[in-house]
Amino acid sequence: GQQVMQIPQYQHVQEGEDFTTYCNSSTTLSNIQWYKQRPGGHPVFLIQLVKSGEVKKQKRLTFQFGEAKKNSSLHITATQTTDVGTYFCAGDGGSNYKLTFGKGTLLTVNP
């Protein structure tokens, strides 16, 4: 079945440093989505990438979808303490909108 690998598992940064998490799917995806889960909370939708090579920005967050639609990345510029949480990528293989989640990257930010 479809597998989605995500690295790193943990990332600790100083406030102001950049952060990147990477996602790789074993199969070509219809689209990929990114979610953020704060400690004790539930996943919150951040963005969806559909097109090959797509790049989208949300303020300090930059999302990329690979040309082969099998990998993706999330980059945060100049992290802030409010960025703390676990970032999940979730791949949609095109089968009834089912998402396969990566294991997530837990980001902690030292003020």
Place this chain on the structure above:
Amino acid sequence: GAVVSQHPSWVICKSGTSVKIECRSLDFQATTMFWYRQFPKQSLMLMATSNEGSKATYEQGVEKDKFLINHASLTLSTLTVTSAHPEDSSFYICSAMSSASSYEQYFGPGTRLTVT
């Protein structure tokens, strides 16, 4: 908009009993709802896909007779954990998708189940 609620938010039950968890879309009609399970500090594992008016589709390895799913209306899906055991203790999260949202899943706040 796009709010999903879950009830209860947490529940403690004894082994052998059954627990029902409700997932409601409050301000939209959810043609499809998903049920996930999340262990501490781990990822979300899809358990089943629930479509209104039809039988749920379970993922491989998920016992359909143990985790009963009913999607009786466009705003409500329920997950019943039958004959619960301590290993069923987990965080259960539902998500809902509307026909108008184009892939985006809206997650409920989750239900923490502890089986003693």
